[in-house]
Amino acid sequence: MNDIVMADISMKARDGSTRFGRVYAGPIYSGSALLGIAGTIEDTTEKRNVQEEMLQHKVTEVRYALTRIMTDLVPLLLMQRPHAGGSEDYLKEIMKRIDDIFYDRYFPSGRLDDLGALGHNLCSLLMDIGGEFKYELVGGDLVLEGVTCPWHNERACNPLLCVITRGIIERFGTKAVGQIKVRQTESLVEGGRACRFVVTKVS
Numbered sequence: 001m002n003d004i005v006m007a008d009i010s011m012k013a014r015d016g017s018t019r020f021g022r023v024y025a026g027p028i029y030s031g032s033a034l035l036g037i038a039g040t041i042e043d044t045t046e047k048r049n050v051q052e053e054m055l056q057h058k059v060t061e062v063r064y065a066l067t068r069i070m071t072d073l074v075p076l077l078l079m080q081r082p083h084a085g086g087s088e089d090y091l092k093e094i095m096k097r098i099d100d101i102f103y104d105r106y107f108p109s110g111r112l113d114d115l116g117a118l119g120h121n122l123c124s125l126l127m128d129i130g131g132e133f134k135y136e137l138v139g140g141d142l143v144l145e146g147v148t149c150p151w152h153n154e155r156a157c158n159p160l161l162c163v164i165t166r167g168i169i170e171r172f173g174t175k176a177v178g179q180i181k182v183r184q185t186e187s188l189v190e191g192g193r194a195c196r197f198v199v200t201k202v203s
Helices: 045-078 086-106 115-129 159-177
Strands: 005-012 018-030 033-043 132-138 141-148 180-186 195-201
Touching (some): 086 115, 159 180, 159 195
Antiparallel strands (some): 005 018, 141 195
């Protein structure tokens, strides 16, 4: 019988540090009689530390690249009135630069087969930028919900920054899965509990 169970654990070492491990355990039989349980623990602390360092390095790279874009263009964008015609050119340039730098990094296969994969990749990008996002599929639509704005727009309260987030979702989503429609149904800037975007695939 192959009834091996695997579980990840953490424990305190004698020096007070936290160690991480992976437990493998399974029953020992003699015929149909259970004799006992045997197990091993693999110390995964170093592997976990390396993975966390690599993730942090990736996040740092992403935020540095984004900072360069924002330093160039966002101050000019924020000087525009929310519905001023001049803001459209800045938004287009921001979206082009974000696309050039980030699309291949977060969508290495280019195209995706379903909205679930799109939600996963979009959330990874928005969280690496600085937001806190999750996704779910509801009635065939993809719903993205962020309780922390990637641009910390809860303080800036500029609707143009919401337009950038929506633009990322719309531009990357269209490239990944085909024609989509994006609606923002809730906003932190307007006092909502989250920023909520609904993505519908257009047949």
